Ligand SMILES: Cc1ncc(C[n+]2csc(CCOP(=O)(O)OP(=O)(O)O)c2C)c(N)n1
């Protein structure tokens with residue numbers, strides 16, 4: 001199997017879908033002539049031309065809203081936000097228009113748009129550029145939210161997202177863009193709403209999404225090495241739809257759960273998952289569900305401090321030990 | 326029903342000489358030297374920043390102002406006590422022009438506790454309210470409503486002052502900018518929207534991003550005054566045009582849009598390419614004919630305000646100041662983990678005056 005990066009996986013997914021369906025196009029700031037701020041779309045303008053790969057002015061509310069309107073008429077626009085953080089400039093278009101249009105039209109309209117871009121901290125770009133709004137997005141019925149943590153998922157989920165008939169917010173990670181892994185050649189899909197058990201275990205379920213779950217794998221190695229603890233690691237991949245079954249099965253097996261994520265703690269995805277576990281698997285729990293998030297403050301710029309504000313392998317490891325106390 | 330558009334665009338008067346404009350004619354040697362010195366200080370500071378960035382001392386982005394120094398220096402030099410200023414992430418020039426120190430700026434870039442924002446904001450987010458400088462903003466166009474709000478507050482308080490709200494040529498296409506234009510014109514707010522038109526937003530040229538004949542002329546749609554500074558590299562021309570807009574704001578509480586033509590030498594942020602979307606010749610030509618420092622230097626040499634000796638002295642002093650700031654930053658401590666949760670809520674930082682109850686943090 002070829003080894004490709006997360007970045008290449010995204011590019012392959014979009015390219016395959018552009019080739020498959022004439023209604024798919026990629027639009028965003030610097031995606032065409034500049035080859036993308038993070039080079040996700042490198043070479044795509046040359047290959048697919050300016051009708052399919054479209055540079056926009058810096059007008060997020062305008063072009064995201066335009067994508068919503070175009071999707072209403074049957075296009076399948078993939079809209080790149082240079083940083084996902086800029087979604088807030090287009091907040092009304094996403095959460096009032098894309099999320100509600102189907103409902104308010106009594107099901108007459110649907111909106112097959114994908115809004116994608118990097119949503120992560122850890123690159124010292126400051127509070128305005130480091131938002132992780134998965135829970136904010138997933139809060140809105142009508143919106144789907146996907147957060148791939150590796151190249152394989154990035155490709156399979158992107159293809160599913162583009163084919164999905166609802167608006168999908170697809171949150172990537174600049175730190176993962178360069179990470180590579182074996183990915184099968186050619187067509188495959190990863191369905192939205194299917195979690196992935198990255199590592200099987202019996203003593204504790206570490207559940208999470210995004211880059212934090214990659215750190216959780218390393219923390220699980222440490223737990224095994226130092227304490228002979230077998231942690232199960234569950235990557236949600238998709239936040240809404242959410243794979244409740246896999247979460248609950250894991251917790252019923254291990255009786256302990258820790259949720260790890262890069263977001264802030266208030267009303268986070270982990271808070272939602274903790275609630276579901278306590279609702280539906282309370283009798284199986286040997287300890288309260290624990291969460292590990294970023295430290296509850298806007299993203300600090302200072303490079304060494306930002307590292308500490310985010311989840312680290314060490315903090316996940318410690319949190320896991322506490323869950324096992 | 327129709328409101329008359331009062332365009333104040335001056336036809337280029339033949340033989341216009343910025344040096345003879347009233348605001349400049351009275352400038353003495355020291356003031357002229359001050360303008361030159363400030364531009365040199367910005368240039369040397371940023372060159373030092375670039376070196377530190379290349380050494381890995383500075384994280385994230387570094388948006389250099391090199392090539393645009395005449396704008397911040399020219400604008401700030403005509404501001405008065407009640408005039409305020411706000412800009413985007415390319416903020417080093419404005420910060421030095423208002424009098425912020427290189428030490429606190431460099432320390433901020435290094436993410437140190439001695440930085441102007443205690444290492445919390447970084448290069449894009451400098452602030453100094455004590456000098457009427459309200460940032461340093463990372464979201465393109467996001468500062469423009471704030472600048473309009475500064476003007477609103479000035480008018481509300483009955484102060485004879487204005488707000489200068491800076492943005493780039495790419496920012497003009499944000500909805501918030503247009504909403505601000507309308508508010509400012511509708512309510513006669515003393516705000517000057519300064520567009521620093523360096524021709525590019527990242528890798529996109531103005532022609533590829535903006536419809537219409539000129540960026541400034543969009544003001545006409547709102548019945549707002551507008552003007553273009555063709556020679557933005559000339560600090561004196563910048564002063565003249567900004568002073569005129571300030572006068573309108575101070576005396577009649579009228580807003581303006583001022584488009585200042587300029588150029589940036591480096592990539593958008595220094596890690597970005599700088600010649601994939603533009604011709605290297607274009608950069609070289611600007612540098613050799615319109616460099617703000619060189620243009621000012623030759624004019625002042627001709628006037629005998631500057632001498633070769635003085636040029637060297639100013640340059641040396643600026644280099645030393647920049648070098649010292651890097652040493653200061655290097656020697657300074659980082660914030661602590663505890664500092665991460667400070668400066669989030671006023672009430673947490675001022676516990677004696679807290680009025681609300683309940684939890685504010687959740688980890
Ligand atoms: C809302 C938003 N969209 C996109 C960006 C990314 N971005 C930062 S600067 C920039 C280009 C801005 O160009 P311009 O306004 O001309 O200012 P200049 O950089 O030339 O000073 C872009 C696209 C951002 N910071 N905020």
Ligand SMILES: [Mg+2]
Nearest residue numbers: 493494525526
């Ligand atoms: Mg520009």
